[in-house]
Amino acid sequence: xxxxxxxxxxxxxxxxxxxxxxxxxxxxxxxxxxxxxxxxxxxxxxxxxxxxxxxxxxxxxxxxxxxxxxxxxxxxxxxxxxxxxxxxxxxxxxxxxxxxxxxxxxxxxxxxxxxxxxxxxxxxxxxxxxxxxxxxxxxxxxxxxxxxxxxxxxxxxxxxxxxxxxxxxxxxxxxxxxxxxxxxxxxxxxxxxxxxxxxxxxxxxxxxxxxxxxxxxxxxxxxxxxxxxxxxxxxxxxxxxxxxxxxxxxxxxxxxxxxxxxxxxxxxxxxxxxxxxxxxxxxxxxxxxxxxxxxxxxxxxxxxxxxxxxxxxxxxxxxxxxxxxxxxxxxxxxxxxx
Numbered sequence: 657x658x659x660x661x662x663x664x665x666x667x668x669x670x671x672x673x674x675x676x677x678x679x680x681x682x683x684x685x686x687x688x689x690x691x692x693x694x695x696x697x698x699x700x701x702x703x704x705x706x707x708x709x710x711x712x713x714x715x716x717x718x719x720x721x722x723x724x725x726x727x728x729x730x731x732x733x734x735x736x737x738x739x740x741x742x743x744x745x746x747x748x749x750x751x752x753x754x755x756x757x758x759x760x761x762x763x764x765x766x767x768x769x770x771x772x773x774x775x776x777x778x779x780x781x782x783x784x785x786x787x788x789x790x791x792x793x794x795x796x797x798x799x800x801x802x803x804x805x806x807x808x809x810x811x812x813x814x815x816x817x818x819x820x821x822x823x824x825x826x827x828x829x830x831x832x833x834x835x836x837x838x839x840x841x842x843x844x845x846x847x848x849x850x851x852x853x854x855x856x857x858x859x860x861x862x863x864x865x866x867x868x869x870x871x872x873x874x875x876x877x878x879x880x881x882x883x884x885x886x887x888x889x890x891x892x893x894x895x896x897x898x899x900x901x902x903x904x905x906x907x908x909x910x911x912x913x914x915x916x917x918x919x920x921x922x923x924x925x926x927x928x929x930x931x932x933x934x935x936x937x938x939x940x941x942x943x944x945x946x947x948x949x950x951x952x953x954x955x956x957x958x959x960x961x962x963x964x965x966x967x968x969x970x971x972x973x974x975x976x977x978x979x980x981x982x983x984x985x986x987x988x989x990x991x992x993x994x
Contacts, residue, residue, distance in 0.1 A: 665807055669815030670822045673789060677823055682785045690831040693769060697838035699747040700765060702758040760948065762845040767944050769835050770853045774828075775860070775940055779933075780886060782827075782861055783868060786820050787881035790872035794989075810986035817869055817982060824861050828854045852943045859971065860936040864889055866978035870985040873992070889933055896934035897955065899927035900965075904958040928969075931977055935970040942967075 677683035742751050743761050793816055832853045840846040868885040875881070902920050938956055946952065959965045 661807075662811060665811050666815040666818050669812065670819035672793070673816065673819035673823050676789055676792065680788070683823075686785065686827045687830065690827065690834055693773065693831060694834035694838045696745070697765070697769075697835045698842055699745055700762075700839060701744045701842050702761050703742055703744060758843060759845050759847070762839050762843050762847060763945060763948070765839065766835070766847065766850045767941075767946050770832070770850065770857075770944055771937070771941060771946060774831060774853060774857055775937055778831075779857070779861055779864065780889070782824055783864060783885045783889070784882050786824065786865065787868055787872075787885065788878040789820055790816060790869060791876045791878045791881060794872060794876050809989045813869070813873070813986050813989050814982070817865070820865060821858065821862055824865075825854070825858050828857055832857075849943055849945070853940065856936065856940050856943065859975070860933065863931045863936075863974045863978045864933065866981040866985075870981045870988075873985040873988045892931045893933045895923070895926055895930060896932045897953075899923050900934070900955045900959040903964045904955050904962065907962065908954060908958055928973055929977065931974040932970045935965070935967065936974075938965065939967050939971070 674683065677686075744751050832851060836847075836850050864885060867888045868881045871877075871881045871884045902915060902923055906914070934956070938960070941947070941952065947957075
């Protein structure tokens, strides 16, 4: 098949994916979630902002609700900056004493949206909501398959996979771009690092969705795709955490008994073969400076301090796993009788 035909196939499959999403209501559901989060960000404002660092010097600060911060005049004479502002949410209905300057307050909200709403909950919801796309498409009576019989089946599968990624990427742009613009408009803080969430979350989804693709080709069952992909994500996350724990255990707990070398080697081998969802979260947290606002798991902090965390290799090996699964699914589809 020549390149123009391949491009046309992928384009048609992308359109068909958006058509499925619109017909099933998933498109409007995901847009609704993005709209709610965007409106929430539009309701956030920072009042009485006071910089916590003067040019050329480092200063300490105390939150306004600290009991020792009541005598602000005395603390000011001592060179301590006392934060007087507040972070307002829900158009002023919720008011929180501001224990940081405006930029850090915005970063805090972005971290909640990216790390909590999009990375953890959002990824799982995307796997659930998109699980039915391929089983429906691969039904023998489906019009899309029947009309496209002259084309190689593996191209159809690749086109559908790219179409789902395009749909999720579109939703990611709406969610991240909308919340980023809303916070920028209301607070005046345009933090570009937040936009890194779009490619990071899309790559994370692309890796985990490959499992759903293989299950769809083998079973053509939406329920199997949903539970299979989520259980596999949990398995990989646990193995990912377990590997880092084994690496850091001697330094975190010197008195702990050492595991047999063969067991450690097996865990390390599986770690490099399988996807690494916990590593994707670490990369995202580092991009958003999460350690400035939240305490991270000691294992994750220690593995980075020891130099045993390799973000580039983690991403590349996870993508390699996805390529192998997509190729396996394509081969299975080619040999399936319709």
